[in-house]
Amino acid sequence: MNELKQIAIIGGGITGLAAAYYAKQAGAHVTLYEANDRLGGKIKTIHRDGFVLECGPDGYMARKPTLTDLIQELGLDGQLVRSKTGTSYIYVRQKLRQMPDGSVMGIPTKFWPMVKTDLFTWRGKFRAGLDLVLPRVYHGTDISLDTFFRTRLGPEVVESMIEPLLSGIYNGTLQDMSIESTFPQFITIERKKRSLILGMKALTPPVQAGATPREAGKFLSLRNGLGTLTEALRPAIDQLYLNTRVAAIRPHEVELSDGTVETFDGIILATSPEALGPMLGLAEAAQLSDLKRTSSLTVLAAFKETDVAALDGTGYVIAKREGNALTACSWMHKKWPHMAPAGMALLRVYIGSEHVPPLLKEDDETIAAFALDELRTIQHVGKPLFTKVERHLDTMPQYEVGHKAYVRSFNRALAALDGVEACGAILDGVGLPDCVDSAKQAVERLNVTPEVLV
Structure with a gap:
């Protein structure tokens, strides 16, 4: 057991929470700073009238094992559910086509x-x-x-x-x-x-003669919502500071916005990319902070199942040339039956990024009405029982051409800061398993008893 006992995590999304878990498993005392008033980052689950509303990601790729391993370690494997399958559609030339x-x-x-x-x-x-x-x-x-x-x-x-x-x-x-x-x-x-x-x-694996292809969903989730994962990771944090902004990071030092300076054996940055430049004061970090990020709007709408056009499948994507403001529609009650009570339907629509800026000044009711009007040009839906609008502002990093070179430059510059590591979507991938992988590797690089983490 080495001397890295006091670890600071900056950021309380899935990456920061996973880093806290792995550091705690290695025997460290974990302090986590989060600028917002809640943990979970993009993960946000709401329960309403028997519906499970995922305002952020609704699942993750089953073929990437790290997150499933973490869920099993947390004792949540009994809640794991696999997505359903069905016909996939694309809306092109004003028609849903298989x-x-x-x-x-x-x-x-x-x-x-x-x-x-x-x-x-x-x-x-x-x-x-x-x-x-x-x-x-x-x-x-x-x-x-x-x-x-x-x-x-x-x-x-x-x-x-x-x-x-x-x-x-x-x-x-x-x-x-x-x-x-x-x-x-x-x-x-x-x-x-x-x-x-x-x-x-x-x-693509071949199908044996006479055998019926076995359809299995490619995604996994948790029956009570991914918010359950946030709750299960919370006990790994020994000291939690919400609504607390970090102004600067130096080797073994965290400076808060009020001027307070705390000392740690190791520091893991799991924050949003726009914070990296101001916190680290490195040109390479500022370069990542300045990279393009996009915003999105999603609208969840609950219906009686009889008020939604019945189609086999879990939803569709929309070709951009169709001119529709939506990019996709997921039939959540078919993809994830646990998300809606019997006899009910739950749809989630995604508004294209180019339509987001003018809509941001509108209230939720106006945004939901706009999304449903766009949806009705593609399929029949009646009057919703309720809607939920979620705004994701500047949250999606864009991996533009040359992105890997930026990341390599950042990692080289960060290596000069003793005891400071970074992880997250801007560096290692946007999927939930990618974020968990990134967090685990950051803890390992700090050499917090790596044999425990392997």
Whole structure:
């Protein structure tokens, strides 16, 4: 056991809470500073009239094990639920159209479903097929997702399927997004197989003759909401300071906005990116603080199930060229049946980032009415029982082309500050498991009894 006993965590979102947990498991005394009046960050669960309302993330990718391992360690594995599956849709050319069978993250892997789909014209299908013979696009220098996919598969597949599916993850545009920082697996696939279609097909497990494909949801969540995770991690904090802003971080010192200075053996920054520059006073940190971030609005609407058009599936994404202000609609009661009482429906719609600024000056009722009007151009819904609007302001970091270089520069500069580590979405990925991974690695880098954490 080494001497890193007093640990400060700056930030009380999922990353900071996970860092507190792993530091506590290693035997440290944990102090956490949070600028807002609540823990959880983007995770926010509300229970109302039998509904479970997830105002932030509603689940996480099951294939990433770190968060599931943490949930099991916390004794919450009995609450784990897997998402339901069904037909996936894309709203394009003023109609909800089924996603072609065999499409993986927008990449077609089966011949006949691609031939039969009405998502693309014959010209678009032929152009996508050229992926089978085209040379590699990535040559060791970061490029945008738009450049990569448009060159490999053509404009129709990008605009009608890939862009609606992938841009929503980062609440941004493919033209800005770095392939190295967002989906580096496609670089690996192209390097190994050259063709994306052949590469994704090789990754799809074959179905044995006579066997029925087993549909399993790709996401996991908690029956009582992800807010349960926040509550379960809270006991790892020995001293909690809410509504407390940190003005500066120096080796082994935390200076608060009121001038108070506290000393610690180790400090972990799990704060929002805009705070990194002012806190650290490093040019490389200021560079991360200045990177583009986007805002979003989500609207949850509860209905009687009879007042919502019945479709098989869990929701749909919307092609940007349709001109609708919404980017997607999730049928939460079908994706997560535990989120709505029997006979009820729960929809969550996402308003595109370019429509957010003018709406921010409006009240929640106006925003909800606007979102429902946009929704009704796509599907029938009646009068909601209630709505809940959630505003996410400047919270989504944009991994633009060259992002990895910025992160490398920041990490090199941070290494000069003894006993200070950083973690979070701006550095290691926006998903909940990515944030937990990042927190665990930050604690390990502080050498807080690493054998306990392995």
